[in-house]
Amino acid sequence: MTSQSRKSGVDPVAKAYVDAINKWTKDYGIDFKKSLEGDEVTDAQRKNLEKLNSKKLVWTEHSTCEGNYYSSGYTIFSEDSCCWRSLAFHIGSKPWVGDEDTLIQFEATVYMPCSVCNADGEGDGEEDCPGPGVPKGASRDDCEDGYINWFFD
Numbered sequence: 001m002t003s004q005s006r007k008s009g010v011d012p013v014a015k016a017y018v019d020a021i022n023k024w025t026k027d028y029g030i031d032f033k034k035s036l037e038g039d040e041v042t043d044a045q046r047k048n049l050e051k052l053n054s055k056k057l058v059w060t061e062h063s064t065c066e067g068n069y070y071s072s073g074y075t076i077f078s079e080d081s082c083c084w085r086s087l088a089f090h091i092g093s094k095p096w097v098g099d100e101d102t103l104i105q106f107e108a109t110v111y112m113p114c115s116v117c118n119a120d121g122e123g124d125g126e127e128d129c130p131g132p133g134v135p136k137g138a139s140r141d142d143c144e145d146g147y148i149n150w151f152f153d
């Protein structure tokens with residue numbers, strides 16, 4: 001395989017997700033150096049997050065039953081929730097626009113068909129599929145049964 005064909009093999013859908021994340025960090029001035037791990041927030045940091053949240057500057061990175069998201073607002077999920085957990089809090093310099101019912105979301109992980117062996121999402125994939133090229137800003141698991149777990153964080 002030449003470097004040219006590897007380059008053209010970058011998964012276009014994964015690239016679109018990376019572009020969306022890059023646009024998100026740019027549009028809202030997200031500074032990952034200020035990010036806090038979900039389970040390591042002190043009382044003082046929590047108070048600060050609440051203050052920043054009133055200015056609409058906080059985003060919650062969290063799991064769901066389907067995948068992980070970056071969602072507008074400072075959110076702590078119930079301990080009882082099956083798979084919804086706050087993983088991290090990200091702080092921007094430009095507020096998101098909306099009220100308490102507003103939810104702006106970006107995918108941090110996506111489980112989707114492999115563009116090499118299961119492009120139409122209808123098949124079961126191929127044995128030992130190398131999978132598509134990985135765009136800068138993304139990572140992924142191996143292709144398994146025609147599907148791949150992608151990470152955009």
Ligand SMILES: [Zn+2]
Binds near residue numbers: 114115130132
């Ligand atoms: Zn594959």
